Amino acid sequence: MNLVELEKIEEALRSDKITFAEAGEKIYGSTTKPWQTDHWKKKRNALIKDCCEQCDSTKPPMVLQHMWQPPSYRNRVRNEYALFLENEKLNNSFPNVRDEEVQIYLEQFTDTKESCPACGVRSISKRKTMKPTYRCANCYHEFDEPKMVPYHPKLGVAPSFNVLKRGMANRRLQDYIWDTYGDEIRKRAILQGIDDYKRYMSMEDTKTFCKRCAYLWDMKRKKVCEVCKDTLIPIEMHACYKCQENGHPSVL
Ligand SMILES: [Zn+2]
Ligand SMILES: [Zn+2]
Ligand SMILES: [Zn+2]
Structure with missing residues (x-):
């Protein structure tokens, strides 16, 4: 894929002539790597110097080192999602979860298990002779009567009512954001990816x-x-310890 092709895709995506999925497929499905394009080779030849900018060596061959790497598509999606989430929390009310819904969920926890009465974890051990009989592996509390907590064989110990309620509300908000803005989030991520790609290609x-130096760096x-x-x-550093003693800062 060369820059002209890329800009065509960018334009089509911006004006919604194609979807983010189609754009993504065209861009990420392209088998031509950036460094295989003519643009890349020409640019590289124009920019590369015959002296290492790191150590001043003039011993060939020289390589063009990229000091910046574009973030992955995944990370861009994650960042965009975080922006929408932030915005939603600021401007709209948090999704409401009714107490009955939490109750219905908690009713699945029909078993009970022993746990620490102080911190609630299940990792307690029963001692043969020492008193008190139980000791918590988490908070070291010692006790005779373990606290019985609601339990489900697959879901484990039931969360507390309030933790669960908050979790369900968060989950509802996440679903809402993906349902409402999912396409927009992915579209933005792809458009940013195109910008990043251009920056990368510009060298x-x-x-x-x-x-x-390239080997040491990478x-x-x-x-x-x-x-x-x-x-x-x-x-990440600027000067070695010896040079720091001569007044150079360790980082710039
Ligand atoms: Zn060097
Ligand atoms: Zn404990
Ligand atoms: Zn030094």
Whole structure:
């Protein structure tokens, strides 16, 4: 896929001539990788220098290192969803869950199990001779009478009424957001993906690295100190300890 094709898809999606699903299929289903396109090769050749911007080495071959990676589609969807959720919480009332609905759910928990009377967890142990008989593995409370809690073989211990009520309301809100804005969320995620892709293709976030620096960066998350160009440091840092002693900051 080249930029012209991509912009055609972008335009069609923006004006709702195609759906997010069709756009996604065209973009993510494309078998031509960015670096296989002519645009990419030309751009790369124009930008690449003959000296490593990291360590000043001039030993070929040089590679164009991307300092920025576009987020995944999944992450973009998640971010967009979070925005809609935030907006919904601000502008509309939280979905209402009636007490009876919570009650009906809780009625499934027909068994009972022993639990810690202090913290409610089920991980308590019965001791043969020591008194008190029980000890909680979670809060270390010791007791003779365990508290019996409602239990369901598949669902486990019943949640408390209020926790459950809040959970059900949250769930209802999530469903509402996906039902109402799901297509819009995915459309936005794809459009952002296209923007990110263009930025990636523009190579504005690249530097020329020698093979060694590229390997250290990608595989070891290390680079040479930006001051002495010698000592290896984590990529988030600016100067090594020795250079820090000479007054250089550890990070910029
Ligand atoms: Zn280098
Ligand atoms: Zn406990
Ligand atoms: Zn240094």
